[in-house]
Amino acid sequence: KNQVEQSPQSLIILEGKNCTLQCNYTVSPFSNLRWYKQDTGRGPVSLTIMTFSENTKSNGRYTATLDADTKQSSLHITASQLSDSASYICVVSAGNTGFQKLVFGTGTRLLVSP
Amino acid sequence: GAVVSQHPSWVICKSGTSVKIECRSLDFQATTMFWYRQFPKQSLMLMATSNEGSKATYEQGVEKDKFLINHASLTLSTLTVTSAHPEDSSFYICSANGGQRTYEQYFGPGTRLTVT
Numbered sequence: 331k332n333q334v335e336q337s338p339q340s341l342i343i344l345e346g347k348n349c350t351l352q353c354n355y356t357v358s359p360f361s362n363l364r365w366y367k368q369d370t371g372r373g374p375v376s377l378t379i380m381t382f383s384e385n386t387k388s389n390g391r392y393t394a395t396l397d398a399d400t401k402q403s404s405l406h407i408t409a410s411q412l413s414d415s416a417s418y419i420c421v422v423s424a425g426n427t428g429f430q431k432l433v434f435g436t437g438t439r440l441l442v443s444p
Numbered sequence: 445g446a447v448v449s450q451h452p453s454w455v456i457c458k459s460g461t462s463v464k465i466e467c468r469s470l471d472f473q474a475t476t477m478f479w480y481r482q483f484p485k486q487s488l489m490l491m492a493t494s495n496e497g498s499k500a501t502y503e504q505g506v507e508k509d510k511f512l513i514n515h516a517s518l519t520l521s522t523l524t525v526t527s528a529h530p531e532d533s534s535f536y537i538c539s540a541n542g543g544q545r546t547y548e549q550y551f552g553p554g555t556r557l558t559v560t
Contacts (some may be wrong), residue, residue: 372553436486
């Protein structure tokens, strides 16, 4: 069964600090892995997308890593800001070519406090 | 680029009535559109996949007669919740495949439905 698990479920950090969110997956066939940021009451916004051959990708203060051998990914947030408070969702795309089905993790709720 | 809009952003309706939610790709043609439902503190759950001009494919457990999906053009898909009940209250999000990166899914901002 295709699954994506994220940890921690929730996290509180002080503004300016760094944090790392984890994602483990069992999805086959693997196509790509995405990290989304979802603000409360809003749709998800893409942060990074990585294919099998990529092991790191950055988007500003967000850096995602992918270990396709251990089927793990992480999202590192540097110098957190209050606006980083949101849910972060790890999504793995399953499929070979054409239509790909997204498998969603349950998300990590991050709260950045002043 | 690759903007997806939804209308309305929130709606309140009475039990037993129907409500239509629109999803539009504003600056690209969407070959495929998806409809998701999200309950509080839970992740997105795929309801159905629709391709322009053809019938939607519903996920297991989703009633196709209750959640009517129409994908009449490459930029518009609609979800109609028929005979809504309070348990249909949820956050409905659409996404669209297309644009320059055809493998990418671009999400709309969501529609909050409350059935009283």
